Amino acid sequence: MFFKIIDKESIVDLYAGLAAEYDEVTGPKTSPKDPRYVKFGKIRDASQLRLDYKTSIVPPKKYFLAADERLMRYDRTTGEVYDTEPPLQTRALIGVHPCDINAILMLDDIFLNEFEDPYYKVYRENTFIVGVSCMPSPTCTCNSFGADEVHRGFDLFLSDLGDRWFVSVRSVKAAAIVDRYLDAREVTADDTRAFQERTKRFKKALPKRMDLDQLPLLYDAKYDYPLWEDIGKDCLSCGACSVVCPCCYCFDVRDTLSADGRVGKRHRVWDSCLASEFAEVAHNHNFRPKAADRVRYRFYHKFVGNFTRNGKMLCVGCGRCTTACKAFIDPQRIVKALESEDTPASAGTRKGGGAQ
Amino acid sequence: MTENTPAIATADTYKRLGANPYRPWPARITSIQQLTPKEKLFELRIIDASVRDAFRHTAGQFVELSIFGVGEAPISISSAPSKQGFIELCIREAGTVTSAMHRMRAGDIVGLRGPFGRGFPFDEMRGHDILLVAGGLGIAPLKSLINHIHDERHEFGKVTILLGARSPKEILFRQEFDMWRHREDFDLQMTVDIPDDDWDGEVGLVTKLFDALEVDPENTYGAICGPPVMYRFVVAEMRKKDLDVDRIYVSFERRMKCGIGKCCHCGVGHKYACIDGPVFSYWEAMNLKEAM
Numbered sequence: 148m149f150f151k152i153i154d155k156e157s158i159v160d161l162y163a164g165l166a167a168e169y170d171e172v173t174g175p176k177t178s179p180k181d182p183r184y185v186k187f188g189k190i191r192d193a194s195q196l197r198l199d200y201k202t203s204i205v206p207p208k209k210y211f212l213a214a215d216e217r218l219m220r221y222d223r224t225t226g227e228v229y230d231t232e233p234p235l236q237t238r239a240l241i242g243v244h245p246c247d248i249n250a251i252l253m254l255d256d257i258f259l260n261e262f263e264d265p266y267y268k269v270y271r272e273n274t275f276i277v278g279v280s281c282m283p284s285p286t287c288t289c290n291s292f293g294a295d296e297v298h299r300g301f302d303l304f305l306s307d308l309g310d311r312w313f314v315s316v317r318s319v320k321a322a323a324i325v326d327r328y329l330d331a332r333e334v335t336a337d338d339t340r341a342f343q344e345r346t347k348r349f350k351k352a353l354p355k356r357m358d359l360d361q362l363p364l365l366y367d368a369k370y371d372y373p374l375w376e377d378i379g380k381d382c383l384s385c386g387a388c389s390v391v392c393p394c395c396y397c398f399d400v401r402d403t404l405s406a407d408g409r410v411g412k413r414h415r416v417w418d419s420c421l422a423s424e425f426a427e428v429a430h431n432h433n434f435r436p437k438a439a440d441r442v443r444y445r446f447y448h449k450f451v452g453n454f455t456r457n458g459k460m461l462c463v464g465c466g467r468c469t470t471a472c473k474a475f476i477d478p479q480r481i482v483k484a485l486e487s488e489d490t491p492a493s494a495g496t497r498k499g500g501g502a503q
Numbered sequence: 504m505t506e507n508t509p510a511i512a513t514a515d516t517y518k519r520l521g522a523n524p525y526r527p528w529p530a531r532i533t534s535i536q537q538l539t540p541k542e543k544l545f546e547l548r549i550i551d552a553s554v555r556d557a558f559r560h561t562a563g564q565f566v567e568l569s570i571f572g573v574g575e576a577p578i579s580i581s582s583a584p585s586k587q588g589f590i591e592l593c594i595r596e597a598g599t600v601t602s603a604m605h606r607m608r609a610g611d612i613v614g615l616r617g618p619f620g621r622g623f624p625f626d627e628m629r630g631h632d633i634l635l636v637a638g639g640l641g642i643a644p645l646k647s648l649i650n651h652i653h654d655e656r657h658e659f660g661k662v663t664i665l666l667g668a669r670s671p672k673e674i675l676f677r678q679e680f681d682m683w684r685h686r687e688d689f690d691l692q693m694t695v696d697i698p699d700d701d702w703d704g705e706v707g708l709v710t711k712l713f714d715a716l717e718v719d720p721e722n723t724y725g726a727i728c729g730p731p732v733m734y735r736f737v738v739a740e741m742r743k744k745d746l747d748v749d750r751i752y753v754s755f756e757r758r759m760k761c762g763i764g765k766c767c768h769c770g771v772g773h774k775y776a777c778i779d780g781p782v783f784s785y786w787e788a789m790n791l792k793e794a795m
Contacts, residue, residue, distance in 0.1 A: 218525050223571040226529030226550075226612035261514040262763035262778070265523045370792055397767035400760050404572045411572045413525075420767060428758050429597035432731055434771075434793060444770065447792065452773035 149322075151314045151331035152338050158312070161277070161303075162193035164328025165239035169275060173210065174241035175200040190241065198242050198305070201284045202467060206247050206393035210240055211254060211270045217414045218266070218400070224409060233266045241277040245297040246289045246463040248278050250393030252300045256457045257396060275320060278304035280345070283352045286466025288479065291357040294463035295349075308341045357482055359460070363451045365485045370443070374484045379439020381474040386419030388476070391467035394449070395419070420445050446481045509561050509621050510778040514763075516557050524763050527569035527614025528554050533589065535609055538675050542640065543605060544581065547590045549615060560584055562648035563622025563754055563782040567762045568592065568600065569614030570607075576600035577759040577769075577777070579643045580618060583650030590615070593643040593675060619762035620781050623648050623752055628724045632660040634716075634746075636737050638667040638709055638729025642675045644754045644781070645728050656688055660722060663690040667709030667729070670697045709733070713740040720745035728754040734795050738785055751785035755794070 153161075165172050176195045178184040185200040187207050220230045243251075251271075258267035278301040289295040297304070302321040306313040314331065316322050325331050389395040399418040404411040418425065421441045426434040435441045449461040462478050469477040517524050529550045536544040549555040565579045576598060582591035596605045607613065625648070633652060637645045652659055664683075668674040674693060683691045692712050694705035705712060709729075725741045727734060734753055741751050757769035757776035769776035772791030774783075788794040 219523075221571050221614075224612075226527075226571060226614060228526055228529070228614070231523045231526050257765065260764075261511055262517070262524055262765070264763075264765060265525070367792075396765070398761075398765070399768075400575060400766070402572055402574045408572065413574075415766075418766070418768075420770070425768060426758060426770075428756050429595070429601070432756075434731075434757070440793070444793070447772075448767070448770060452770065455773040 148315055148317050150334045151316060151325060151329075152308075152334055153312050153314055153329050153331045155310055155312065157329055157331075158196065158198065158305075159193040160328050160330065161324070162190065162196065162241070164324050165241065165275065165277075167328075168324065169237045169239040171236060172239045172241065173207075174198075174277075175203055178204070187240075187242075196241060198279050199307070200242070201281070202244070202286070202465060202470075204467070205391055206250060206465065206467065207240055207243050208247075208250065208254065208393050208396070210238060210274060211251065211267055212258070212396055212398075212417075213266075213270075215414055215416050216266055217412055220410060220412045222410055223404065230412075231265075233269050235269065235273065237273045237275075238270075239275040239277065242279045243276055243301065244281045244465075245278065246287075246294045246465045247393050248276065248297045248300045249289075249292075249294040250463045250465070251276075252297075253394050253453075253457075253459055253461060253463075254396055255300075256459070275324075276301040276303075278315075280304075280306040280349070282349060283354070284466060286469040288354060288357065288464030288466065290350075290353045290464070291359060292460060292462050292464045294465075295353060306342060306345060308338065308345060311338075313338060313342045313345075357479070359450075359482065362460075362482065362485065363454050366447060366451050369485055370447075374487070375439045375443045378476055378480070378484060379437060379442050382421065382438045382442040382476055383474055384421045384423060384438050384441065385473070386421045387471040387473070388468035389419035389421065389445075390417060391471045393463060393465055393467070394461040397425075420448065442476065446478070449478075450481075509564060510619065510764075512559070513618055516559075520554065520557060522554075524616065525761070527567070527575070527616050529612050530590070530615045532607055532609050532611050532613065535607070538593065538677075539673050541673075542593060542595045542675055544676075545592045545594060545604070545607075546582075547592065547613065547615065548588060549590070550612075555588060558590070558618065560590075560618035560647075561622035562625060562651045563644050564618040564620050564647075565644070565759070565762075565781060566590065566592070566615050566617035567619065567759070568594075568604065569616070570600050570603040571612075571614060573603040574600050575614075575616075575760070577619075577757075577762065579647070579754070579781070581643050581646040581650075583647055583654055585651065585654045593640070593646065595640050616762060619759070620777055621779060623726055623754075623782050625651060629655070629658045630660070632719055632723040633662045634665070634718060634723055634725045634741070635663065636665045636667075636709060636725070636727045636729070636741075638733040638737075639669065639673070640675070641727075641729030641733070641754070642666065643728075645726060646676065648726060661690065661719075662688065663716065664692070665709055665712045665716075666691070666693045667712075667733075668693070668695050670695050671699050671702045671704075708736070710736050710740050713744065716744065718744040718746065720747070723750065725751040726754070727751065731756070734788075738795070748786040748789065749784045752782055753785060753788055753795075755781045755783065755788075757781065 258264040304315040759777040764778040
């Protein structure tokens with residue numbers, strides 16, 4: 148990685164360069180439906196970019212794990228399966244915050260492990276990521292999850308120094324873009340000082356860090372505590388949190404047929420473990436029939452499940468769920484509830500423990 | 504990751520074939536046998552010869568069965584690993600996919616993905632007594648294990664099979680098992696909840712069969728599969744016979760949609776039934792939230 152300095156206005160050149168090199172350029176822009184919000188969408192002109200945005204409604208995970216992805220087409224009569232590759236399209240994704248890049252790195256652990264997901268892989272390999280620095284919103288808790296900084300997972304990173312960008316060049320592709328399209332100059336001691344000051348300002352604006360060291364153990368220990376009933380009573384099982392979560396990735400698989408029934412397609416769509424039928428098997432047996440079971444599982448997967456498997460909690464503290472949840476359920480509430488002086492209804496009982 | 508070996512083996516096979524793990528391989532239904540009013544045994548043959556040769560399963564693993572235009576469902580493999588070239592699936596008519604499967608005829612084409620998951624620890628079980636307990640459709644994954652043990656019968660000590668069903672009509676593989684009752688190398692006992700006039704076996708829950716059972720706890724592996732409610736009671740009986748918690752194996756039914764640890768539908772505690780299971784030791788299961 149090396150660093151360069153470009154003028155604030157050079158973002159126009161960066162956009163032009165990316166637009167020339169990539170099939171599509173996407174980034175944060177004002178939501179056409181409501182100017183108060185910013186969403187990631189196709190950028191047709193550099194002036195559309197809102198690089199000073201707070202948080203997008205839906206995270207950029209949608210470019211790697213589409214809300215509705217066609218997995219294949221098939222001929223129902225012959226069983227012939229075709230179109231199993233996603234359409235090959237290169238994309239530049241501008242303006243991704245550190246938390247969202249950290250979330251993409253977590254999705255990498257899941258989708259690029261020994262069972263590689265070919266769709267995710269194609270999108271990931273064909274996307275040029277430009278990160279951008281931010282200032283925390285009141286709902287941000289990224290620093291509690293170690294997601295306020297990012298060191299990999301992007302090609303280029305822009306840190307805002309007021310009248311100029313401090314540019315981190317991470318990949319060969321990025322070096323070529325800088326070389327070909329940007330009028331970049333070397334970093335001076337003044338620039339580095341300004342960068343340090345910006346970082347300091349950012350850190351100072353972050354909320355107090357939550358101490359999460361005990362969280363996985365505490366969660367296991369209090370799994371049968373009544374706190375889950377309380378939270379479950381509030382949960383609407385709407386799944387809005389899963390939609391806006393940059394670390395949620397579960398999906399459902401569906402088949403649809405052509406009108407004449409000869410050919411069909413299989414696609415996957417975003418799902419949520421809060422949906423009542425999520426863990427249902429044949430004969431309507433449901434392993435998580437109550438909202439309380441499901442909300443407990445959702446956060447268990449985030450704070451304990453993935454932590455046990457991959458050493459990371461599936462949360463980057465972006466605060467989107469805090470905004471999206473109509474029932475005021477978010478990671479902070481879960482952490483507080485687990486830390487509170489709660490006692491189990493019947494101490495010492497363990498579901499399914501009958502035979503120890 | 505050693506505990507994931509069979510799942511990893513499949514991942515390696517997919518990599519070697521350069522195959523998309525979501526892509527079902529067309530397979531032809533070669534025969535259909537009506538076992539009970541609700542269950543049929545399907546024999547399938549993957550059409551592509553190179554894929555067919557690469558398909559190697561262990562007892563307890565499952566496949567994702569595709570009915571084109573309807574969807575996919577996870578189904579445990581009933582045939583023994585030795586029955587190469589053909590895959591047997593015992594399917595109850597229950598949901599949309601399994602109902603559509605029941606409407607299929609021999610010669611029809613379906614899709615298969617897999618084999619997925621971790622099956623029974625066959626190599627570890629070798630040289631020991633085996634106690635298998637199945638309730639209802641739970642015999643489907645255990646049938647593969649029974650067939651595999653049958654193939655290598657001399658490698659095992661005493662083999663006991665306890666079968667429970669609601670009624671005599673609902674006993675799966677009944678013809679075959681009826682004959683087995685007279686074999687000396689298998690101790691097979693059956694019980695039903697509701698007997699009919701011809702029933703001469705036991706009546707009651709499968710746990711009842713434990714009363715007269717002699718088990719050498721130092722030398723026995725247990726394997727259980729059945730409806731969710733059954734596990735706790737059967738495990739309790741096995742524990743009463745002093746079987747160690749890590750010598751009792753249970754196979755879980757969950758809603759595995761992808762089979763490769765992505766979609767999260769089969770999450771049990773911090774594990775996924777599709778890649779870490781569906782077979783777990785009781786020790787693992789009792790340490791997983793919501794497992795039993």
